Amino acid sequence: MTKLTLVIGNKNYSSWSLRPWLAMKQAGLDFAEVRIPLDGPTTHGEIRRYSPSGKVPVLIDGDLKVWESLAICEYVAERFANHLWPADLAQRAIARSICAEMHAGFQNLRENMPMDCRNRYPGEGMTPGVEAEIDRIFAIWRECRQKFGTSGDMLFGNFTIADAMFAPVVMRFVTYEVKLDAQAQAYADALLALPAMQEWLAAAYSESESIAHFKM
Template sequence: MKLIIGNKNYSSWSLRGWLACKQSGLSFEELTVPLYGEDWDELKRSSDDLAPSQGKVPILWDGEAVVWDSLAIIEYLADKVGRDRFWPKEDDARAMARSMVAEMHSGYLPLRRQCPMNIRRRVVDAEVPDDAKADIVRIMTLWAEARARFGKGGPFLFGTFCAADIIYAPVVSRFLTYGIPVPGFARAYMEAVWEHEWMQEWITAAEEEDWVIEQFETPVVK
């Protein structure tokens, strides 16, 4: 398998696809393309690897099979290795995990826009607009319910690391970058995600990158 991703410091969707490949336990080759670089437009037009997704990352090639979109990658890999590797076994837990993943995948646009992922950066006294604050409150509510109902088997949302943690990992990064205050249970969860060996591998690589994308260095938050 070959996974094409963007800059590790900024690309939240790439992080999700990469964590999904790690969770699968399957070996894969990793190819990084520098997003928004001088040759980015030409690369999107000319690269056969990127063509099926119209230049969007992540994109997973598995022989002749091609999968783009991070949630589609999760589902494709779950079909290959067994759904229990990615999703809780019990119906009620799995129902909530799927709903949380779908909500994150399609929503929270104010938070995404106001607080772009930037692993290397730390913003002091960030002023988060009300619509992004509403997103944060909603996420805290979901995290609290998942942990209270299904998190007794470990430090993650549903106990053990699963698709829900993969999808919310970039949110953990955003909260740390912008110093978002969170209650103790959320802080413990964020620490578990941040200290996970795969996250540490990704973070180390992000810190070593020399690419800078100015539009993500000057977010709307002040």
Template sequence: MTQLTLVIGNRNYSSWSLRPWLAMKQFGLEFNEIRISLYENLDYSSKIRQYSPSGKVPVLLHDTQTVWDSLAICEYLAETFPTLQWWPEDKVARALARSMTAEMHSGFQKLRQNMPMNCRTKYPGKGLVSGVQQDIDRITNIWQESRQKFWSGGNFLFGNFAIADAFFAPVVLRFVTYDVQLDPVSRNYVETVLTLPAMQEWIKAAKRETEVISQYEF
């Protein structure tokens, strides 16, 4: 099968890039990687458009297929490698996992805007403006729901690692950066995701980056 190539942005800031990257790593897929620094100069968008018609990262290249958007990429990979358990096997769990993933994909705007992903530094207490705590509470509530119902087979949201975990990985990093106070179940889940070798690989690489995007810094 033709080699997969994933085009990503800065590891320190690009939460959208982390999602398919982490999923591909966790499921043992071999892939090439092209990293494009975001907002570094006026030319960055044209560089991305060499690979992605949307002008945004991430984008997956496979044979003659171009797949952009993090959720579309994960769904494409689930269809391409159907023997891997990208979603929970149980129908009820799978429906909840897809609902949570879609909500993460399109929601939690207050959290995104006021607590941007940043792996290199700590901003305890920053970004907790009106509406952000409601997003945090909603996220921890659905974490608790999935873990209480389906985590008997492992320590991820549905026991084994799934696409839903990849989509919440950037939130895990945000909670660490901003020292968000969490209930024991959510705190345990954060630690579970952080200890993944692939997550540690991403964080270490992010800390080696030198680019600074001022809009994502306090």
């Protein structure tokens, strides 16, 4: 079988790259990694070599290219790791719903609290729009943990794509020191404790690139 290749951006900044990378790591897949530093003079051309959309991430599986984080996660689950979705039909529907909501929404959070793993900006970016979106995220986490997550530490007990989709949100909460209630903090701590998350963070801290006002 041809080895999978995942093309990503900077680990410090690229929230969309983190999502499929984490899902693939949690699935135990062996894959090559191509990291393209973002916001540089050659970035667009380098990404275009791999990605039809001109954006990262993109998964390469032989002659097939799959772009967009959620599509990559769906492909990985369908082909290699169906346990990345809950086994129960109703729970899968909820998981897909919150993944789609995360993918398409929360624009205020993205704009005002971009992912930046290395730095800390306590209290910055907390606009009324951001606060409302954070409240919605807390409600999602609370409902999933209470209804579906009692068998483990993740939103649906075991790790799923839903957790991958919210991983960059957890990083934002760390960077901007967002106050979490006990249940949200326990979930965030469990996600951060995953060896794959620790691997990503170690790599992010070792990167030398610095991008001012980067939003992704």
